[in-house]
Amino acid sequence: MVAEATATARVRSLDATRAWLERNLHSTSILDVERFSFYYGKEQALRDVTLGIPLDGVTAIMGPSGCGKSTLLRAFNRMNELYPATRAEGTIRFLGQDLLKADPVAVRRHIGMVFQRPNPFPKSIFDNVAFGPRVHGERGRARLAELVEESLRRAALWDEVKDHLKKSALSLSGGQQQRLCIARALAVRPSVLLMDEPCSALDPKATDRIEATTRELAQELTVVIVTHNLQQAGRISDHVAVLLAGGVLAEFGPTKAVFADPSCDQVADYLCGRFG
Amino acid sequence: MRKAGARGLLAMLRERWDRPLFFSLACASLVALGLILFFIFREAAPVLREIGLGGFFGRVWNPAGEPVSYGALPMIVGSALVTLAALLVAVPLGFAAAAFIAEVAPRWMKDVAKSVLELLAGVPSVIYGFFGLMIVAPALQNAFNLATGRTALTASVILAIMALPTIASLAEDALTAVPNAYREASMALGATRWQTIRNVTFPAAFSGLIGASILGMGRAVGETMAVLMVAGNAPQIVASLLKPVRTLTGAIALEMGETALGSTHYHALFALGVVLLVITLATNGAAEWFRGRLARKHGR
Numbered sequence: 001m002v003a004e005a006t007a008t009a010r011v012r013s014l015d016a017t018r019a020w021l022e023r024n025l026h027s028t029s030i031l032d033v034e035r036f037s038f039y040y041g042k043e044q045a046l047r048d049v050t051l052g053i054p055l056d057g058v059t060a061i062m063g064p065s066g067c068g069k070s071t072l073l074r075a076f077n078r079m080n081e082l083y084p085a086t087r088a089e090g091t092i093r094f095l096g097q098d099l100l101k102a103d104p105v106a107v108r109r110h111i112g113m114v115f116q117r118p119n120p121f122p123k124s125i126f127d128n129v130a131f132g133p134r135v136h137g138e139r140g141r142a143r144l145a146e147l148v149e150e151s152l153r154r155a156a157l158w159d160e161v162k163d164h165l166k167k168s169a170l171s172l173s174g175g176q177q178q179r180l181c182i183a184r185a186l187a188v189r190p191s192v193l194l195m196d197e198p199c200s201a202l203d204p205k206a207t208d209r210i211e212a213t214t215r216e217l218a219q220e221l222t223v224v225i226v227t228h229n230l231q232q233a234g235r236i237s238d239h240v241a242v243l244l245a246g247g248v249l250a251e252f253g254p255t256k257a258v259f260a261d262p263s264c265d266q267v268a269d270y271l272c273g274r275f276g
Numbered sequence: 277m278r279k280a281g282a283r284g285l286l287a288m289l290r291e292r293w294d295r296p297l298f299f300s301l302a303c304a305s306l307v308a309l310g311l312i313l314f315f316i317f318r319e320a321a322p323v324l325r326e327i328g329l330g331g332f333f334g335r336v337w338n339p340a341g342e343p344v345s346y347g348a349l350p351m352i353v354g355s356a357l358v359t360l361a362a363l364l365v366a367v368p369l370g371f372a373a374a375a376f377i378a379e380v381a382p383r384w385m386k387d388v389a390k391s392v393l394e395l396l397a398g399v400p401s402v403i404y405g406f407f408g409l410m411i412v413a414p415a416l417q418n419a420f421n422l423a424t425g426r427t428a429l430t431a432s433v434i435l436a437i438m439a440l441p442t443i444a445s446l447a448e449d450a451l452t453a454v455p456n457a458y459r460e461a462s463m464a465l466g467a468t469r470w471q472t473i474r475n476v477t478f479p480a481a482f483s484g485l486i487g488a489s490i491l492g493m494g495r496a497v498g499e500t501m502a503v504l505m506v507a508g509n510a511p512q513i514v515a516s517l518l519k520p521v522r523t524l525t526g527a528i529a530l531e532m533g534e535t536a537l538g539s540t541h542y543h544a545l546f547a548l549g550v551v552l553l554v555i556t557l558a559t560n561g562a563a564e565w566f567r568g569r570l571a572r573k574h575g576r
Binding site for chain 2: 077079082084105108109112113115117120122123132134135136181184185188
């Protein structure tokens with residue numbers, strides 16, 4: 001069942017996944033977080049978080065520094081556990097499958113990630129994008145070239161780099177590097193793309209392009225983005241989750257509704273920029 | 277007021293004189309190196325006049341024979357053979373140990389492994405020689421049914437063990453210097469830990485790993501006592517690792533005591549020293565260049 005669900009998500013369109021979700025799980029959430037807590041050693045970073053990440057659109061995770069937004073994002077692709085002495089409680093389901101009991105390597109093939117600072121490998125542009133397919137066993141040259149072009153197009157970088165795919169990725173500008181990292185993640189054909197403050201190291205113009213690309217991508221896959229930029233969350237997200245100090249989920253809902261009428265004072269204060 | 281003035285004067289003196297002090301200390305080591313080079317070259321130079329370059333790079337080393345002959349090739353080949361065979365073992369093992377320490381081992385095991393490496397590096401070389409003589413030589417003699425267990429292979433095995441700590445700890449430094457962001461990017465793409473090491477960490481650390489191997493090679497080429505004890509020391513050009521060989525270091529250490537000061541033999545031994553010096557300086561220079569390249573690559 002689990003294999004069928006993920007295979008469905010990979011091969012078919014968002015529509016097919018939606019139909020599958022409704023038929024089998026009677027849900028519209030691709031990721032279901034239930035009473036999830038997370039610890040770094042003795043320190044608790046997330047406290048009893050429950051929410052469902054909708055299949056459609058962009059979901060933003062917001063909150064003041066140190067509230068655990070990145071921890072929540074990294075729980076979705078099991079990146080937290082690369083570091084020692086971490087512990088998780090509760091469940092996260094991905095297309096009905098228990099994410100925390102699955103093989104983390106397999107999870108990361110379905111749930112891609114873009115990091116805060118652009119981190120292309122010190123390899124050529126082509127080799128960066130082809131990295132994922134290659135480690136998953138794709139050896140055919142034509143197939144790789146096809147995947148690289150498709151991914152660079154989806155990340156809106158193709159026109160700028162198509163004539164020098166052999167050049168080092170480190171020769172690109174910061175914004176281009178970040179779009180390359182998006183292309184690299186897309187080349188694995190994930191169902192979900194996690195973005196951890198992807199614009200925080202970029203200038204406004206580069207930020208603009210990443211945001212436009214993100215909106216485009218949300219037509220084809222689920223995007224979850226961590227940001228502490230309120231305007232950015234307002235511009236690009238359909239749903240927003242607000243975490244507050246101590247890793248407590250204070251608010252979750254459609255972005256417009258949350259921004260217009262926050263349910264508690266603390267969230268209202270945060271959204272008005274009074275702290276955080 | 278006066279107290280403050282005195283302190284100010286002291287501080288001024290310190291600031292005034294610290295630069296010249298450290299500068300002269302740094303110069304002293306350069307001067308020492310220069311003097312060493314000068315005297316070795318001076319003692320080696322008469323070889324050119326007495327037997328010529330062709331004679332020195334001849335195939336027979338026979339200082340006591342009739343006719344007398346000072347061809348250095350047997351020792352050059354011996355050193356090269358023993359060193360390369362040692363690296364063939366020590367480089368893969370050293371890289372594997374480094375990868376384990378840098379990428380896989382949990383904290384406590386990392387600490388244990390690193391102190392074991394330091395311990396290995398600190399064992400006197402004569403002890404390694406003993407070990408080779410008592411354990412490795414008899415074992416090889418039995419295994420290959422040889423007349424003597426003191427062979428090039430025996431020396432290579434001992435040298436491999438001795439070069440291992442150098443290679444492993446420098447390689448570990450090179451791997452640790454690879455930014456974590458690369459590892460995270462690779463893991464997030466669904467690569468396994470092994471795929472990440474092979475496809476990301478090792479390529480990114482490549483120049484540092486080469487530097488580590490070259491420094492390990494310098495260590496092996498220059499080693500004297502342990503090799504002297506187990507290599508068999510026959511000055512012959514061999515095609516097999518199972519024959520005794522004499523190395524450059526071995527020849528100098530063995531023969532320097534029994535030569536007449538100022539004889540051709542004496543000068544020829546210094547010329548062997550020059551060859552050794554050139555090799556070690558070149559390897560160290562190359563290693564520094566590779567390691568510097570790694571540092572530049574990661575922008576530090």
